[in-house]
């Protein structure tokens with residue numbers, strides 16, 4: 181079963197002919213903002229100023245007591261001793277605005293868009309706004325320790341780079357730049373099967389990066405196994421099996437923009453059939469089942485993360501079929517439109533799993549307090565998709581590092597303000613659902629008033 185027409189991950193017939201080994205394409209010249217849809221642009225535009233090289237992080241720096249950390253600072257870098265980058269003070273929205281300015285409109289829409297009417301896409305972010313944090317005080321917690329170990333991979337913070345396709349649409353270095361930014365932040369990057377740089381090259385570009393590999397199981401199981409072996413040889417330490425894509429969700433922005441394929445110089449390099457072979461189209465496979473997960477379990481020693489689990493019963497099945505972790509995700513609102521927000525799906529899955537395996541989540545995480553909310557509701561870590569793409573498009577490696585640094589600074593600040601010495605200090609009672617509380621209070625008050633009025637009328641003296 182081949183992927184549907186709206187899947188830009190489909191490779192065109194040209195890819196299926198034998199093609200020479202990938203040659204880095206020339207960097208396209210800058211185009212004006214909102215210029216033609218001709219690929220990545222990091223040149224001068226009418227938006228934010230061009231970005232000089234920014235020193236990346238140094239994990240030797242200690243914790244920060246300063247008021248607001250430089251988003252460009254690396255792991256636990258003290259703001260006072262850090263050179264301040266040109267994006268200092270930027271919020272995540274600023275990165276997105278800069279990305280929108282710099283990207284061809286169809287490419288911006290490809291990254292930003294969701295399936296259908298984008299109900300789920302909007303819900304993912306809105307749900308975090310509905311949740312409020314109730315901090316604990318006077319715990320003497322000090323500066324929080326934010327490192328986590330996930331499936332034997334160490335991350336300096338519980339914020340991972342979620343797998344996203346086509347990074348070379350955002351920056352000529354593509355996934356190489358993202359991997360370097362993730363390595364500098366000391367966190368895990370999940371390399372997409374639909375990456376525009378081969379997983380071996382991603383690993384080579386960022387020695388020391390902790391990489392996991394995301395897999396769309398292909399019906400050609402021999403080919404699937406070759407991809408798994410490539411990920412293993414490249415040094416990936418976990419396999420993230422995407423389970424929510426039996427077909428590709430229809431993204432109406434892509435349909436409107438006529439964005440159905442990568443530009444001619446870009447390919448999904450992990451789909452290349454042999455070093456000099458053609459690039460296969462990615463197949464979204466409706467027959468994919470739990471049996472294939474069990475098959476993968478036998479095929480590789482890598483821990484399996486099942487991505488796209490949202491129903492508690494499926495979380496149980498995933499564990500029964502060998503999953504070492506579960507990633508609660510609605511694919512950033514890009515698959516089934518009308519699903520609940522990912523953060524709203526998390527608690528039931530956490531309850532069902534009951535600590536048997538780590539539960540991760542992604543979708544709508546846009547600030548450090550969102551990370552705290554997800555962790556308080558039971559997530560072991562969160563993934564961020566679009567935010568990293570905005571950083572990459574805004575400023576290449578430094579921009580992606582800036583986004584990760586901003587999230588780290590905000591997360592550390594929020595943890596400190598919540599009185600948490602570490603992730604264990606968070607608990608579910610520290611998150612309030614404001615709408616649920618309002619409904620509960622309204623119902624309680626209405627019932628109380630009705631009962632009071634009824635009693636008064638009933639016992640009124642005649």
Ligand SMILES: Cc1cc2nc3c(=O)[nH]c(=O)nc-3n(C[C@H](O)[C@H](O)[C@H](O)COP(=O)(O)O)c2cc1C
Pocket residue numbers: 290291292304342343344345372373374394422487509510511512513514542543544545563564565566567
């Ligand atoms: C442009 C784009 C491409 C994506 N490509 C993939 C992919 O190749 N494989 C995958 O499993 N998920 C993919 N995702 C989904 C992400 O892994 C993740 O679930 C989602 O982006 C999280 O939502 P957020 O963008 O709000 O952080 C993609 C998401 C976006 C936005």
